[in-house]
Amino acid sequence: MELTFVLVAFVFGLALKITGFPPLIGFLMAGFTLNFLGYEATPSLEVLAELGITLMLFTIGLKLNIRDLYKKEVWLGSVTHSLLWITVVNIIVTALAWFGLSAFSDLDYIDITLLAFALSFSSTVCIVKILEDSGEIKTRHGKVAIGILVMQDIFAVLFMVVATGKIPSVWAPLLLLLYFAKPLFKKSLEIVGHGELLPLCGFLLAIGGYELFELVGIKGDLGALVIGMFWAPHNKAAELSKSLMSFKDLFLIGFFLNIGFTALPTLDLVLTALLLCLFIPIKFILFFRLFTWLKLRARTSYLASLVLSNYSEFGLIVVALLVSNGVLEAKWLVTLALALSFSFLVTGLLYRSSHNQYNRFKHYLKVFERPDRLAEDTYVQPKDAEVLVLGMGRVGKGAYSSLNNILGAKVWGMDADPARIAKLQKAGLQVLVGDGEDIDLWDNIDLANIRLILLALPSIEDICNITEQLQHANYQGKIASIARYEDEIQALLDAGSDKVFNFFTEAGTGFAEESLQLLEPSNSL
Structure with a gap:
């Protein structure tokens, strides 16, 4: 060429x-x-x-x-x-x-x-x-x-x-x-x-x-x-x-x-x-x-x-x-x-x-709309949820596991891919199918008791859109999101995220914190 x-x-x-x-x-x-x-x-x-x-x-x-x-x-x-x-x-x-x-x-x-x-x-x-x-x-x-x-x-x-x-x-x-x-x-x-x-x-x-x-x-x-x-x-x-x-x-x-x-x-x-x-x-x-x-x-x-x-x-x-x-x-x-x-x-x-x-x-x-719904188009209410993780890829799944160890059944995961959710449900995780950019989804989910939503998604546009949908749905809790690049952090904060984690920086911090547990007295010989 x-x-x-x-x-x-x-x-x-x-x-x-x-x-x-x-x-x-x-x-x-x-x-x-x-x-x-x-x-x-x-x-x-x-x-x-x-x-x-x-x-x-x-x-x-x-x-x-x-x-x-x-x-x-x-x-x-x-x-x-x-x-x-x-x-x-x-x-x-x-x-x-x-x-x-x-x-x-x-x-x-x-x-x-x-x-x-x-x-x-x-x-x-x-x-x-x-x-x-x-x-x-x-x-x-x-x-x-x-x-x-x-x-x-x-x-x-x-x-x-x-x-x-x-x-x-x-x-x-x-x-x-x-x-x-x-x-x-x-x-x-x-x-x-x-x-x-x-x-x-x-x-x-x-x-x-x-x-x-x-x-x-x-x-x-x-x-x-x-x-x-x-x-x-x-x-x-x-x-x-x-x-x-x-x-x-x-x-x-x-x-x-x-x-x-x-x-x-x-x-x-x-x-x-x-x-x-x-x-x-x-x-x-x-x-x-x-x-x-x-x-x-x-x-x-x-x-x-x-x-x-x-x-x-x-x-x-x-x-x-x-x-x-x-x-x-x-x-x-x-x-x-x-x-x-x-x-x-x-x-x-x-x-x-x-x-x-x-x-x-x-x-x-x-x-x-027809009054009757297809099975894939029905909404599931996350029972007793206080924390919701959106995006159950590697980062989201890791966040879900860590929070689940602390909060137990109060943590739910959500992803738009039905095949991924089916695998996670089979593995025993508390997850549901949902598209975070769907305002109808948030209108049909009780957000009153949800205190924290984690947006573990790769696209900054998706995170900003979901944040906007949550604002339209009058969500009162906190929002944490993931950024892959330094120049994305301020844009996500401006869009409404309360906390933004730099994927690469925070991954290193988490790795160090987990590794330091090996030096605790209970783990010594």
Whole structure:
């Protein structure tokens, strides 16, 4: 990749970050700027873009429980939404063409249907990036959104098979034999340890899965996702995902730059792309009403619908195939690339304040809730709780154990990941599933007797949001939080934390205090 690409991407990404916008929007702008200046995508950039998507799908798989796809809100929601969306877009575009709008006048019914299908997908790259940055990928709404994305990816793969006539090889069923190789791979993953071999092993699994599926005539991206799901139950899955995070984020910059290199837009194409973006609220409304109809709570429905309200890179792939087959004109590839970029911008901006938006409109949104609740959406009251630990990762679990030794049953733990909570409950810990950024949760929990809440979360934005939700819920106790960096401490104090612990400094202090107990007289020989 040329130094100019890296420099321009950095400048635009930094500028957007300074102004409070997601850097990925800057990377998109950098791509169009480089294209305008006369640069062209290089083979190395395209390789990095493909590798970034492969790693992203693999890490999604590592965090995905296949049982989530069996849930009605996922499979029925995705299928129904696609059918409704295609129908509604067909009606709108046909009406626009009938009224003489030139952008759509040369499209027949089949063309419109295929274009609507391409626009039905939501962006895996954009959504996963947003959810990861906000620490919400394992929340209820995050898992619903990821489940919908996986279903859409399956739809895309099936369409590619039909459209290209590329039928999977007769050897494809042999992929099922991978299940019997699981003990061997499990042992290998344990042997590699925690150093540089771990991310290398991740690269091998992701790229190997991609190439293996391509070898038998199945889209390689699906292979990376499936192999990731294959390893999701492994106890090192989370560590493996974290080891790949920096590589994935770096390589995905190539993907965003690549979009800008698609073609130089004309004014007509920009206006058509903006018109397509006016359809996005329809996508949001359809998702929201479907989710509430399927008994999801209003908050879960709102947040999942909001993050899914964009266009997808898979739509670009579908349109590129239609253009190559002569079904659509080449201008639609540029138009969709622009619409995709604009939709990323809209989602990135709106989701930053999504929790405050829900708090503002929740009384109107709750009107659409069904009276009966799914089992996963019921609230559990922490009985006799005086101390609550939010975030039951390594730090939170350690804090819970120490406090439990002192206060016993007065200490409860909370985490948004149901799988983690299930394991902890099985181990005998007093914990419950809950998303700390959910104002409805705090409104339904009796906070009167809770004197202290510990926020053991990795994201400063999450901690600040939870602190704000607790203030809205009129919580009167104390709040302690964790900071990873020195410059985060004052921001957390300003947000409302009563005490902030620097993770690395306090870990050293705790280690020293625990070690000094070895020198006490009762421990001497």
